[in-house]
Amino acid sequence: MNTLYKLSPSDLTFLWDECQRCFYLKVVHKFNRPAMAFPKIFTLIDLMMKDFFYDLPADEISPDLPPGKVAYSSKWVYSQPISFARHDASCYIRGIFDTVLEFTDGSFAVVDFKTTKPKAEHINFYTRQLHAYAYALENPNPGKFTLSPISKMGLLCVEPVAMSRTQQGNLAYEGEVTWLECPKDDDKFLNFFDMVLEVLDSPDAPPANPKCSFCNYRDNARQTGY
Numbered sequence: 001m002n003t004l005y006k007l008s009p010s011d012l013t014f015l016w017d018e019c020q021r022c023f024y025l026k027v028v029h030k031f032n033r034p035a036m037a038f039p040k041i042f043t044l045i046d047l048m049m050k051d052f053f054y055d056l057p058a059d060e061i062s063p064d065l066p067p068g069k070v071a072y073s074s075k076w077v078y079s080q081p082i083s084f085a086r087h088d089a090s091c092y093i094r095g096i097f098d099t100v101l102e103f104t105d106g107s108f109a110v111v112d113f114k115t116t117k118p119k120a121e122h123i124n125f126y127t128r129q130l131h132a133y134a135y136a137l138e139n140p141n142p143g144k145f146t147l148s149p150i151s152k153m154g155l156l157c158v159e160p161v162a163m164s165r166t167q168q169g170n171l172a173y174e175g176e177v178t179w180l181e182c183p184k185d186d187d188k189f190l191n192f193f194d195m196v197l198e199v200l201d202s203p204d205a206p207p208a209n210p211k212c213s214f215c216n217y218r219d220n221a222r223q224t225g226y
């Protein structure tokens, strides 16, 4: 029987770029490297941003967006299987998106919130994650959440730039808001998946990233016997 792999949108960005060996071991063998500490404050900020923007007009995200509103927040997506004739294995996407806008023309936009200084390279880095959510929304597994068509996608970057005192006496961070739109290119995204399945179809894991301290630690432990 051909294998159907589950892929998480964030792994297509961070893990794939960092080390294809770790990606392979996680997806094919369910062998995960130790979790890295992730400051809880970023999860809290992310939740606050989603609450703040929910139901607001789309021009609160960017005046360049068409008329519409922030309509959905934190929902699971689950795609149909993605397969190619030249690969035995196939895969599907499963994950939770940040936010989706609904435009008055009936189309939608996938948005990811980032607490960061906006940089042009963020567009290329996060484009696979945004495409994965868009693909799963437009091509859902039967019975799963769906929105279509997805006409836009992008990042809402909030960079803390100042601090002020509120009327209640609390301190508030002030953030500069920048909208980075990621061009939607479905063909390029499917070509990327073709490449991912080529790696997953291989009987052996790709080489490790020589700069990774985890694998260096494991090698040192083997060599020293500790």
Ligand code: SF4
Pocket: 018, 019, 020, 021, 022, 033, 208, 209, 210, 212, 213, 214, 215
């Ligand atoms: S080098 Fe090793 S531990 Fe580091 S990311 Fe790759 S497989 Fe994982």
